[in-house]
Amino acid sequence: MSTSPQSRVQKWFLKYQHFFVFTAPVVFIVGVFLGAPAPGDAGTDYWLEYWWLFPFFLLGATIVNTVGISGSALFVPFLIFIFPLFAHPLEPETLVKVGLISEAFGLSSSSVAFIQYGLVDRRLALSLVLGSVPFVIAGALLSFVIPEPLFHALLGIALLAASYLLFKADLGHEEPGAAGDSDPDVSADGGDTTLPDDANKLGPAGVETADNGTVTRVDRDGNDYGYTRGGYLERFANYSIGGVFQGLAGFGVGELGIISMLRTNVPVRVAIGTNHIVVAMTAVLASLVHVFGGGLVPGGHTMDLASTPWNMVVWTVPATVTGGQIAPYVSTALDTATIKKFVGGLFAIIAVALFLMAGGVA
Secondary structure: OOOOHHHHHHHHHHHOHHHHHHHHHHHHHHHHHHHOOOOOOOOHHHHHOOOOHHHHHHHHHHHHHHHOOOOHHHHHHHHHHOHHHHOOOOOHHHHHHHHHHHHHHHHHHHHHHHHHHOOOOHHHHHHHHHHHHHHHHHHHHHOOOOOHHHHHHHHHHHHHHHHHHHHHOOOOOOOOOHHHOOOOOOOOOOOOOOOOOOOOOOOOOEEEEOOOOEEEEEOOOOOEEEEEOOOHHHHHHHHHHHHHHHHHHOOOHHHHHHHHHHHOOOOHHHHHHHHHHHHHHHHHHHHHHHHHOHHHOOOOOOOOHHHOOHHHHHHHHHHHHHHHHHHHHHHHHOOHHHHHHHHHHHHHHHHHHHHHHHOOOO
16 A cells, blocks of 8 residues: 555654654754853853752653643642752743643653654644634743632642642553453454554554544554544633743643543543643643743843753753653553552642742741
């Protein structure tokens, strides 16, 4: 069967995606080193000052990408509470910007990995991204004028809601292979099978949408998933609210989004993979607004490229890219529900601390 040039390029890209994914942070670091408006006396000490951020962001990126939520949900609280113990406090707009830039790279890396696994519904992801765009922009612009205590309070509310929703979420429904468990001979290896087998995908992978809207998806390992794309209205509501918080605090769209997909019966691994695309695209958009949008808001903070702590992001970006590549393997090897409970508990603790900060107690 002949394939189009576009399909061949896609297959070639996915086959060598590790090379392209890990080339991106190298290009970014070289570009920052050569062209970023760093201090005039920046030397080796300046660029190596925050090397210790790498292991923290590597662990955080692996955790959040495994669960399918926004990286800044861990990165921003880390920069608020842990970073000052080793360095100095950061302004809210600066720590959100660092979190978003790091998250954008990490989630983009993980998104490619999940696409390669065949766990991303791109049609669903595109509709969710387009619906979230205006709300993400609004939230990002709002971040320039919001007072710091209110910022901490809203951050606490978002984390508390995310904690509750993670504990309530059932990350175990529609396990892979459920659609074909009744027939042990069913496979996606190109033999006699009723499951889709896309020649343009790596390994046994494919997707097919029936006339009644039922989607049958097969991942790279031959596991099959059955679902429909119904429930757009509920997902739009959740992604709209989450989009505002994504722009404001660097997270929210992933946490609310994953819940809405699970509630509309999208299989958990497909929901996690698809959510990566949405969060990655909205993180990139929010990052651009945070870097360049300060002058668009009357009375807003003046933020430009020179205000970005480049000696931090040169370490956080490669860390999140690496964590994003590790996540799909972790998600298939570990019980996602266990990770979910750990992250949910951590969110609740951080939320309480943020409420104390907002009230001037901490």
